Amino acid sequence: MESMRAVVYLSVCLTVMASVCQGQRSSENQQLSEPALGLTTNELAEALQGLLDEADSNVGLSVEKKASVIPRCDVGERCAMKHGPRIGRLCDCLRGTACNTFFLRCY
Template sequence: MESSKMLRGLLLLGLMSILSRTQATQEVSAEDFEVEKPETAADRDLAEVLEVLLDRMNNHISSTEKRGSIPLCAMGNRCAMKFGPRIGKLCDCGRGANCNSYLLKCI
């Protein structure tokens, strides 16, 4: 008899602790999904400054890429030009092809 009362008490205590934990987690999860605050003037100013910096970086990167890029040649096209003892590149051969220094063509 006494053991059944103890068992009921322990079950009741366990049930109460489980219910209190689930209630606490529900309160925390409700706080996590609050509506965000509207932007302040400082946030907008910071975003504008970042946009200007990104535009400058994109312009700088694109100008360096334009100078260093060499167009691709098709197979059999001229890929180099002879300037006296030197050979200069007109274009770069595609994947799997090489520029032959004797024929000056992509093979």
Template sequence: MDSSGILRGLLCAGLLIALCRGQASQEVSAEDFGVEKPDAAADKDLLEALEAVLGRMHSRVSSTEKRGIPMCGMGDKCAMKFGPRIGRLCDCGRGGSCNSYLLKCI
């Protein structure tokens, strides 16, 4: 009986040790890889480049509004049925499409 009690104790202790090791922090910081923080000048250069890219993208996105088709959100009514034809009310945003059965953006 004593050997089975000792075996159970060792088994429980091993299980506790295994569970405690699983609780260790898995966070990795930049210091671990020896990466230095960029200085303010590099941040400013990156910010200017990002503003330039966003300015070009804005001109492309607003081209749908220039055509006279407004944008509508998800779940909004995007078309109307006129007999056998379907007329567009608005254009669904990026990643969405107008469902021809429900006539809503999904």
């Protein structure tokens, strides 16, 4: 009985949310048809490209150079290196594969 009541409440909430979102979507479509600040689409795209180029030049470290991120390795590649009794990880194997500790490769 309670599960049926929860389903009814959930369906009513989803219906109300959908109608509210539909109303916002129609008002957004009217706003998008007007040019923003009198700029054309090409001018906006060029301004955005300029901002992205400046942001790329300001970023000094790439994702691959960060110490906390381990790169991915494919099946059959070396994923670890043995240092005496310890095994050091070189890369992280793809989903569905694991690093074999005997061969030190992804399988």
